[in-house]
Amino acid sequence: MAINKIESTQKKNYVECGIKFNKKSNGYYKAIIYVPYKCDLTKPKKRYELSATTVLDMREKIRNFMALSNKCDINLLFQGTLKEYALIWLSKKKEIAVKKGKIAGYQRTEYSFTKYILPKLGSINLIDFTPIILQSFINEYGSHFSKSSTDKVVTPIKQLFADAYESNQIPSNPALFLHGLNNQHYGIETKQVFSLTKEVQEKFESVCKSTFANGHLKYRLGYAYILLLNTGLRRGELLALQWKDIDFNKKQLYVNKAVVAQYEHNSVTEVLEKPKTKNSVRTIPLNNKAIDALMHLKELNKNSKWVVSTKNKQNISLDVFSSLLQKLQRKNNLPLFGAHVLRHTFATRLYEKGVRIDIISKLLGHSSTRSTYRYVHTSNEVLHEYMSKAILYNTEIELDE
Missing domain, CATH: 1.10.150.130 (Tyrosine recombinase, N-terminal domain)
Structure with a gap:
């Protein structure tokens, strides 16, 4: 396709794909290109102006323009913002x-x-x-x-x-x-933390339980994080928990709703909805650590219907819950991780203790064990522990000649 160039009157010209362009007095680089109208040479040629703030940008624009003009598609481009x-x-x-x-x-x-x-x-x-x-x-x-x-x-x-x-x-x-x-x-390590090591978990739990000299908790949500570690709840499921969902006599809690963020135009609202899948509606048995955490939360959130709430007895937003977790980590030199890592850690600890993957899957509310396998992360320490207990036969392997 024939393409005509407008000769530059500036002293310094640049060339890209045979198209000359130059820098104008306003600081912009400019090129003017004429191409046949929809590849019909009988019609007048169409004039295009390209402008850019840098030489590199202009070269790329010209290359892109030429690529399409050679296909006669230039008039199909979207001519708008x-x-x-x-x-x-x-x-x-x-x-x-x-x-x-x-x-x-x-x-x-x-x-x-x-x-x-x-x-x-x-x-x-x-x-x-x-x-x-x-x-x-x-x-x-x-x-x-x-x-x-x-x-x-x-x-x-x-x-x-x-x-x-x-x-x-x-x-x-x-x-x-x-x-x-x-x-x-x-300030995050390139290798993401998927589950906490036992050492980090112990330190994290200790920090969550820490108190001031007067006996008051240093971190209001400390026991909420411990509850996540021992139930495998999702963040939204925990924040939707009400005391009517807890059965202390049977030592179990019921998951039947979750706090989710809804985005509309330029605002975000949080609403209570049914869990993401039918498998997410479930009953979770409570171990001693979970019961202890709930008892502390019960004392802390008196007269509130929410298991986790603010001092004003209102439920806590998803973002506040996560930001306070990071604040706790930074103050105590803990690795930075999101609330979902506590769910991964719950699954990993169960797996290390020999709990079947299908049981872990039900506790997490997964619809398939394939999802659950992504939640268990066996550490090198555990691998060494298992290998030290294993009885290895035929330690010397002979190859048949």
Whole structure:
């Protein structure tokens, strides 16, 4: 395809794919390209202007433009802003989510766009995005928010641009290699902690039970974390527990609801709902540590219907529960881990004691033991312990000649 270039009047010219561009007085780099209209040489050529803030960005824009113009697809590109495209994209996502009954996932995506992404990037034309623009936004966002929050913004951005590229709305996918900040930025070890070692667990439990000189607990939620360790409850299930769900006589508790976050536009609300699956509705026997934790929580939360509550007898939000856990860890030089690690640790300790995987699966509320196997993490210490007890025959292996 023939493509004409406008000769630059500037002293310094750059060239990419045969297209000249230069830096203007306003600091932007600019190139003007003429292409045949929808590959019909009998019609007037169409004029396109490309601009960028850096030479690298301009080179990439020209390469992307040329790739599509050679396919005669240039006129099929989306000629609008990210906000305009996102509204269309979200509408389609919502239709699919409603049909599949997965509206919660859609609400999280919509929340990320309306609250964080579109206010910063919404006015930029969809075809003008480059990897540098997107990664710079994520780097800035990640400097103010946690790793998990940043990842929740990265994911919908990657989804939108992947869909736009597959439907030929953009010449290339600028979010292909988009990533959140690495673990070191947040002071987290690269290797994630999946279950606590026995040594760390003992220290953690000791910290949770610690008191001031007057006998008052240092950490109001300390025994709530111990209860998680000894029941394998999910965070939302624990925060939904009411005293009517506890049977001290039979030494068991009933799981029949959970606190879940609902995302709508740019706000988040927490509601009580039925557990995520029918297997999540279950009865959990209580060991002595769990009963002791419940007795302390009963004393701490007098006149509250919630097992875990604030001083004002209100239920505690998911985020507050997790942030107070991290505060406890930082103050006591413990490794940083989320509340879900306590659930993994519960499963691992049972597995190490020889409890069958199908029993552990029922206690965790899993629909399949395949999920449960991901929750058990045997440490090297346990492996050495088992090997030291094992009787090994034929320690010398002879190979047949």
